[in-house]
Amino acid sequence: MKHFTKLAIAAVVAGITAGSAIAQELYAPNLAYRTGPFAATGIPLMNGQADYLAMLNARDGGVGGVPVNAEECETGYSTEKGVECYEKTKDRSIVTQPWSTGITLQVLPKTNIDMIPILAPGYGFSPMMDGKTFQWAFNAPAGYWDAADMIIQFIEGQGDLNGKKVAFLHLDHPFGKEPLPVLEAAAEAKGFELVPIPVGLKEMQNQSAQWLQIRRERPDYVVMWGWGAMNAGAITEAVKTKFPMENMIGVWWSGHDADLAIVGDKGKGYKSISWSFPNADAPVMADIQKHVIDAGKSQTNDAEMSGVFYGRGIIISAILAEGIASAQAHFGTGEINAEQLRWGLENINMTEERINELGLNGMVAPFSTSCGNHTGHSGGWMLEWDGAKFVKVSDHLMPNVDSYAELANAKAAEYAEANAPWPVNEDCGG
Structure with a gap:
């Protein structure tokens, strides 16, 4: 199943409501860095991520009616602190968001043991595009x-x-x-x-x-x-x-x-x-304003909200939410676990129709993931500073993935050999 609809999610919610069990929450911690030398870029990204999920919680009761707990664990972008945060949160989490290529590389070998998916949108180890080798790592919608x-x-x-x-x-x-x-x-x-x-x-x-x-x-x-x-x-x-x-x-x-x-x-x-673009007129921005900003639940400000990084934070949480929704629809449960989310992240289909349905109009290019493709390769746009803001100065660009696919396969195999025994998903056909 590559596409899921509001009806499918509604069916999941109805199933939960009809049952005796009451949905609790989905624990999706964020290894944030609001302090340290990278805080200037971390703060707007974290605010965009947090505000999107807060909006879903307030407007929809979460994803599939289950609230998302996006608790932050501060790393200061330190690899050592990042690993500590990972160890501290892994027992309850359905995902880890390491937010540093250094932290990602440290956590990556642990994923096969702990079976918690890494979500690293637009960063991390580029050969993670090979989902057959890196079963638990995702860097959609585009890699370095x-x-x-x-x-x-x-x-x-x-x-x-x-x-x-x-x-x-x-x-x-x-x-x-x-x-x-x-x-x-x-x-x-x-x-x-x-x-x-x-x-x-x-x-x-x-x-x-x-x-x-x-x-x-x-x-x-x-x-x-x-x-x-x-x-x-x-x-x-x-x-x-x-x-x-x-x-x-x-x-x-x-x-x-x-x-x-x-x-x-x-x-x-x-x-x-x-791979993202800020669109102040996108419906999602009005929803965030209504349910989060006006409700006093945000740390952001007007200037930050119009910027590239705040908008990118929104897209990052939207990707996570789509993975959750995909898994909920497939497994017929609202309270998915980490292994089910891994399947969901492999079955995201962000068509233009779906992007607009989510209110993200013009903020990200269409992409899809699969068992073998954990990056999606959405492409993007060249932005240019006009003295006051970034504007698009190119049509939608697409990477020539074929030109480095062989290199990615070789680096993935090299990594697996260096970290042997490394389980590979032999059932993954692409």
Whole structure:
């Protein structure tokens, strides 16, 4: 079953109501980071996630009539604290949301034992796209290799890349290194020079050395894989050194309104690939306003609500809710367990019709997941800062997944071998 309707969910709710058991709650903790050097980006994301689920709880009694408990466990983006949060919450949770590629990599080996799905929308280990190998890990609707491919596609659309130089300014962290295999393969295939420039965690706010190197290298483009304080630091340095902003493109976590607002008009032309888009006119925004904001149940504000990251947080919780609803309809129960949610996350079908039915009009591109495809590869849009906000400057872009499918399979097999014995879902046909 790839699509479920309101009628199907209603039938589940009716079944629960008719039975003697009373639905309690679905425990879906979030490994949040509202503190630390990445808090500027974490706060709007967490607020968007929390507000969407609070809206479902207030408007619909939760998902399928069962309230969702989205309790946060603060990690400060620390891998050590993230693992502690995972261990603290795993006994009751139906899902873990690690919110850091570093935490994801630490939790990933535990999933086959604990049998709790990882939901890491748009982040984490890219080979998790291989659902046959990574049965419990999901990074829908798009992964980092998708992002790298779409950025290169967009740059190539501006002219031949042969003989050009692309600087890769990235956080010196598993997150920042994740796209390197795809970027290196693209450089070899298309004839451009890739210049990796790492930024240490202690250098995020003072990148003078990195931008001195960029001035020396004189790259045609800067691709930025930044996060938190690194984004504002890089954008400020780019303006200071008069790098042409139209030739600077970030991953989706480097497209935060507040970072660009620091430089205002001077940041015009800066771009970011994105699998989500904020739409203030989407019906879901009115529902959140009515049931959450006006009710005093939110930590957000008007400026944040109009931004990319708050809207992305909404989509992230919508993906989780769709996985829950899919599982509820299939198993005929409201109070699903972690193993049932894994099936639900493998059977999401976000058609345009379904997206609009959920009130998410224009906020995410259609995608679907399956047993073998845990990413969905929704594609996205290139966004550009116009001095006050991000606007779309491309049609819907789709990643060339076939170009790195073999690499993903090889990396998945390598991971499984390094973590042997690693169970593979032999029944998974795709």
